[in-house]
Amino acid sequence: MAEQHSSVMHSAVMARCPRCGEGPLFRQVLVLRDQCSDCGLDYAFIDTGDGPAVFAIFILGFLVLGAALWFEFAFGPPLWVHMVLWGIVTPVFALGLLRFLKALLIALQYKHKAEEGRLAR
Template sequence: MAEGLLPVARPAFEGRCPQCGGQTLFGEHMIHFAPRCTACGLDFGQFNVGDGPAAFLILIVGAVITGLALTLEIALHPPFWLHMLIWIPLTTVAVVGSLRVAKAALLILEYRNQAREGRLQPPQAVQRSDAQA
């Protein structure tokens, strides 16, 4: 399974265009895609990454941070302000820092798998395809 992820992870970390491999996926902002690749002209606006990466990262990072916070509480019993001082910035940095990679990975996977919006078939077409099978 790791072999299938490696070809996606490296270009995602580096912000590479899925078509030409140039480091043009992100524009001026840290987590916003550029409108298009400056090397090959691929329109990044055609891909719908949405909020999926953010939601998954919040859940995953939240679970990890909660486990770490509970471990620290059980082991050392620090004051509440110390928990806030440690975990709030760490959570923010972890989510925002990994959001760029997660968004890039999803865009690369959409490009490689040619993912597009689903289309409903009319009921007659569904019946014909069932009869042929």
């Protein structure tokens, strides 16, 4: 059986319900479900806004730039290789990262709310 409160990291990495850690948070890749299919937690409390996207852009920009520079100095590939490589890697990575960050913020928000009562709005 699932523990009472799933750990934040587990929920974030697996994109699972912050309460039971079992039910998936999203359908398709980034569309939030209405409620947990496992424990019935109503996801209506979730309001992450643009937070995850802002984080994702900062982290992604940093990582992709670093990786591109490393790749350039390590292999010195022609420009088209960079364009094809990062053109494919960046969006795939961005989606994965955004999914993780969104799940992370949701888990943190749930934990905060569960421990300290209502969030001020």
